[in-house]
Amino acid sequence: MALLFRSTNEQSPAVNLREAFLAGLAPDRGLYFPEKFPQLAPEEIAAFAQLPYHEIACRVLSRYTDGIISAEALAAMCRDAYTFDVPLEKVYDRVHVMRLDQGPTASFKDFAAQMMARLMGRFLKEDGKQLTILTATSGDTGSAVAHAFHKIPGVRVIVLFPFDEVSVSQRKLMTVLKDNIRTVAIDGKFDDCQAMVKQAFADPALKHIPLSSANSINIGRLLPQSVYYFYAASRLAKPGEPIVFSIPSGNFGDMMGSVVARAMGLPVRKIVAPVNDNDAFPRFLSTGVYEKISPSRNSLSNAMNVGHPSNLARLVAFYGGQMDETGRIHRQPDLDAMRRDIFSSSVSDARTRETICEVWAKYELLLEPHGAVAWRGFLDWQAREPLNGLPAAILETANPAKFPEEIEKNMGWSPDVPAAMTAAIQQPEDFDRMSADYGKFRDYLVAKHR
Numbered sequence: 477m478a479l480l481f482r483s484t485n486e487q488s489p490a491v492n493l494r495e496a497f498l499a500g501l502a503p504d505r506g507l508y509f510p511e512k513f514p515q516l517a518p519e520e521i522a523a524f525a526q527l528p529y530h531e532i533a534c535r536v537l538s539r540y541t542d543g544i545i546s547a548e549a550l551a552a553m554c555r556d557a558y559t560f561d562v563p564l565e566k567v568y569d570r571v572h573v574m575r576l577d578q579g580p581t582a583s584f585k586d587f588a589a590q591m592m593a594r595l596m597g598r599f600l601k602e603d604g605k606q607l608t609i610l611t612a613t614s615g616d617t618g619s620a621v622a623h624a625f626h627k628i629p630g631v632r633v634i635v636l637f638p639f640d641e642v643s644v645s646q647r648k649l650m651t652v653l654k655d656n657i658r659t660v661a662i663d664g665k666f667d668d669c670q671a672m673v674k675q676a677f678a679d680p681a682l683k684h685i686p687l688s689s690a691n692s693i694n695i696g697r698l699l700p701q702s703v704y705y706f707y708a709a710s711r712l713a714k715p716g717e718p719i720v721f722s723i724p725s726g727n728f729g730d731m732m733g734s735v736v737a738r739a740m741g742l743p744v745r746k747i748v749a750p751v752n753d754n755d756a757f758p759r760f761l762s763t764g765v766y767e768k769i770s771p772s773r774n775s776l777s778n779a780m781n782v783g784h785p786s787n788l789a790r791l792v793a794f795y796g797g798q799m800d801e802t803g804r805i806h807r808q809p810d811l812d813a814m815r816r817d818i819f820s821s822s823v824s825d826a827r828t829r830e831t832i833c834e835v836w837a838k839y840e841l842l843l844e845p846h847g848a849v850a851w852r853g854f855l856d857w858q859a860r861e862p863l864n865g866l867p868a869a870i871l872e873t874a875n876p877a878k879f880p881e882e883i884e885k886n887m888g889w890s891p892d893v894p895a896a897m898t899a900a901i902q903q904p905e906d907f908d909r910m911s912a913d914y915g916k917f918r919d920y921l922v923a924k925h926r
């Protein structure tokens with residue numbers, strides 16, 4: 477019997493992974509979350525120490541795909557998806573930085589996108605169906621999704637991005653792809669792109685086009701993000717020894733991956749989940765009152781400019797509460813348990829810049845703004861609770877070369893560009909351009925699907 481997934485709004489029937497994955501959002505507008513968590517025995521987790529990343533991924537994910545995808549097929553997908561390095565760099569004592577920036581688009585979003593594309597390709601093939609993925613991006617998600625779905629049969633991807641708001645390297649990582657990928661530069665803001673995508677999903681005139689989004693609410697994005705926590709512990713902790721993670725958070729999808737890993741049996745001492753100026757979560761954790769931030773605040777760590785983190789509904793559900801999609805709490809979670817497990821602080825742009833400089837001066841370690849938030853949040857936690865010699869992994873979620881302006885401003889030199897990025901950036905670009913006018917976008921979609 478396959479594992480079931482329930483909606484956080486508690487008004488839709490439970491479904492299996494395949495159904496949850498293809499639906500994205502539950503019919504009651506809640507998010508899917510496992511009904512219960514498969515358990516890994518301590519010996520099984522201990523054995524991860526000898527395994528490469530893709531095999532750990534296979535052993536963790538098979539607990540969710542059993543009965544839906546054969547073991548051999550899953551193993552092949554994991555081998556195929558995870559061909560890049562996951563460096564764990566020692567900084568001092570047992571404190572490490574885990575770099576999740578070695579994938580094809582140099583951000584941690586590659587870990588989920590790569591797996592999601594393979595799952596989607598497989599399900600569509602089984603059903604003999606075709607699908608158009610429509611996504612709006614402020615930078616990292618669009619390129620990760622476009623690269624992952626490039627040349628996957630049955631899938632067409634259309635990415636909308638605000639022309640003036642993404643960096644040149646972020647743009648090129650999307651626009652050099654061709655084949656089944658189309659990028660559309662919008663003369664507007666990210667909010668305009670997102671609004672156009674939302675309108676398309678609700679438009680009866682587009683009913684004949686099967687559309688899907690690849691956004692962070694999909695359970696298929698969350699589960700692969702639990703794997704690198706097992707991986708880090710397998711390299712840094714002794715069998716059974718708890719570890720500390722610090723995870724720079726925006727929509728809290730990355731952080732929920734660590735909650736899933738712990739729920740499956742991984743010993744975790746503390747989950748540190750710092751945010752930028754968008755501090756709705758740390759306020760909620762300390763006061764029990766949730767107030768989303770609208771509009772969201774612009775910070776240096778721009779991938780975390782989220783005023784109402786969508787995954788909080790899952791976190792609240794995990795601790796026995798209920799929060800709806802608007803952020804209203806219908807049942808309080810166990811806040812004491814949450815505070816025991818999780819720490820969060822808000823890191824301002826000034827503290828982010830200071831951290832980039834200090835960490836470089838002290839350790840010759842280069843962090844970009846998101847990783848700097850993780851580092852500072854870890855120090856904030858350290859000021860309250862001792863580490864007592866335990867291992868820690870601080871997550872660097874993007875490559876510094878994606879933010880050359882900020883590094884140059886603070887350090888006076890530019891970071892090296894990884895080989896995968898250099899190769900992409902040298903190819904010719906090809907993208908469409910349009911004003912932020914929904915009517916035009918609808919005509920464009922209809923013409924593409926004739």
Ligand SMILES: *Cc1c(COP(=O)(O)O)cnc(C)c1O
Nearest residue numbers: 725726727728729730779873874
């Ligand atoms: C998306 C992103 C984050 C935030 O991850 P969430 O899962 O939204 O909390 C952090 N850093 C980078 C570089 C990102 O692209």
